[in-house]
Amino acid sequence: MGRVSRCLRGRHRWAAIDTGTTGIGGPADVLDDLYAAVPGATAGSGQFQGFYIYPCSTDVTVSMRFGSSQNNWTISSADFKFQQIDNTNCVGALFQIAGGQNTPAWIVGDTFLKNVYSVYRSSPGSVGFANLSSTALAMNGVNAAAPSPTSASNAPGATASGGSSPNSSAALPSSRTSLGARGLAVCAGVVVAAMVWVL
Template sequence: MRSLFLSSIAALYALAVALPQPHPLSISLTKKSTLKTADGRVDPASLRAHISSAEAKLQRNAAAFERNTGAALFSPSHTKRAAALGSAPLIDDANRNWIGAIEAGTPPQTFTINFDTGSTDLFLPGSICGNACGGQQRYNPEISSSAEPLGEPFKVEYMDNSMATGDLYTDSVSLAGFKATAQTIGVALNASGFSSEKYDGLMGLAFKSISKFGADSVFHTLVSQGAVPEPVFAFKLASSGSELRVGGVNSALHQGSFTYTPVIKEGAWQITGDAIEIDGKEVVNAFPAIVDSGTSLILGNSFDVSQLYATINATEVEKGVYALPCDAMPAVSITLGGKSFPLSAETLNQGTMDSSGTICIGAIHGSDEVGDQWILGDVFMRNVYSAFDVENSRVGFAELA
């Protein structure tokens, strides 16, 4: 009997080894909107509105973290409270978005998604969502055999008085071919004040502690269910060849080894930076920072940013927004984990602000709302290959190939 049991185990093991093993897979990413006007210029007032959106997202994350854990995400002096506390983020049309495809439901329904390392939840427009959902693809749980209602409503309120309401469901969600089962989804059934034809929904990739729903992100669900070969996802963000790698890193897209820095608090992907230098002068050191694919810019506290631009005599044209000659972009580098990562002049240049084409907007902006917290968004991430390691709670950076 024992020999029969052992033989059966051996047969099962041999079968498991023979079956195809999962490998990391990639989703191609495209950029579908920018912060520029139709004529290619940057409007400082619109840019200021985008900064306000990033500030509001930081406040929402802090409120969700406190509600879910009972602890403060930031020191009270570092986080001002706003009327929209507790709302979960949706990205409006003015943002720069990196989007790709996912599937949800059984049979699968396909959606174009904005991937955001600065939030956690998955939102999709529902089949009876109003005109605010515009030309978006709608998710219909009624035609999915794997959908289950949770019997819980949600309400999302925004700083600009827009809002969305809906219901929570669980369903299967496939990311780069890896399937998460019983994933919590916020399904918008009514909305006002926002619309987007650029993408259908938002997928957060951060930690459960800042979830509006108290649920794991899709990637964390994949990890907990053993559905991915490695508990790592990675980004390349560039003018071409951008991708989200799921279940590992793409060695063809980076060169040299990774420099890792630990996550200091599992809300968003929050790390500690060593220094920020401009033209060889260190302006900031030992600063907390969030690595955020859902924000297009680099955002820091107003004082440090003003000191940075004072080094090159730039002019503040809107609160926290600075202009300088287009041909005089400074040499800026950010040191993480002991390694300095230079930012290209192309990424530091937000674009021209007048018809002369000689004055440009810098892509590092100041805020009174963030305390000493920095947000390292698209402007930084386009200069590195970024790996997010869930198991070891760390973020790695490598030079682009």
């Protein structure tokens, strides 16, 4: 199977990071383009309206990029697979939502969040992401010994920015992501690499 990759830049659209949402909701036009890069993918109907169906045998990897950050946060193929509906077809975890003028165009939930460490701050409102440790990646939902505690000197870092000024940021190491992220780009491929980029 060849490797296909496609990047799509969205218009300046807001995204909400939501621990109460299982998948990732986004605009139909962007998701139509993303799933077009997945061979055999089709728009769902009936009880799967707003979702997309694709062959379970296809490994789809999605990466998201937020704001002006150069960090790509990868969603595993296993997490992209929301549900298997028969012997050959699966439902993708990215689904359509209709964002409005005062609502986010994207809602980023657990499909993304279980692939990163995330930190939240209420004032000013911000969120930060850091890569999972090798121990967390190795466990990947499998019963294993609990990881040993991490001392502050070798803990992964993250930065956060947000609040009233899009240029304000906390002085923390590593990647920077704004809670009020604007804009979006999506890249998809097979042995698929897909990227959702929130500016």
